[in-house]
Amino acid sequence: MATIPTHDRVPSGRLRIKLDRGWHIRQDSFSDTKTINLEDRLPQVLQELELRTAAGEEHEQRRKQQRQERTRQWEQVRDEATGQAREHQRAKVLADQVERWHQIQRIDAYLHAMESTIADPNPAEQNPAREWLAWARQYRARVSPLGQPLRLPPDPQFTADLIAPFMQGWSAYGPPAH
Secondary structure: OOOOOOOOOOOOOOOEEEOOOOOOOOOOEEEOOOOOOHHHHHHHHHHHHHHHHHHHHHHHHHHHHHHHHHHHHHHHHHHHHHHHHHHHHHHHHHHHHHHHHHHHHHHHHHHHHHHHHHOOOOHHHHHHHHHHHHHHHHHHHHHOHHHOOOOOOOOOOOOHHHHHHHOOOOOOOOOOOO
16 A cells, blocks of 8 residues: 655755765765855865865874784783793792702701611611612602703793783783774
């Protein structure tokens, strides 16, 4: 069933161009007036389009530069975070080595006390005690941090989770997208 319109459209005989997109520079609507035809305004319309295009390109260039600057800043923070994560990892390895070294010193003191006890003239007690002492000496040699060549520990894999605590509020997963 057809609907009956509520009003009639009567053309005015005047043309109108409306620019809906782009950066508004001067005006966004151009039309016939009583004294000027739209055709005479076409140079203004074209100039507005050109200005809007230039403004859009300039805006996009600024956004690109801002993205590049954020990426550069993020990379700098990431590099610093990687260095801090490396230092943190090395400090943990050093603290572990120091703790093991203190443990070795306590083991050495105990080994010395074991040797004094084994000097006891009771031969039935000496064989099991000497076996225990021999194993303890071997264990001491295996766990001593000074029993291996001294060198910097290898770097860990610098994952996002590892460097995240050092990223100063930036995402460890990449520069901001906006």
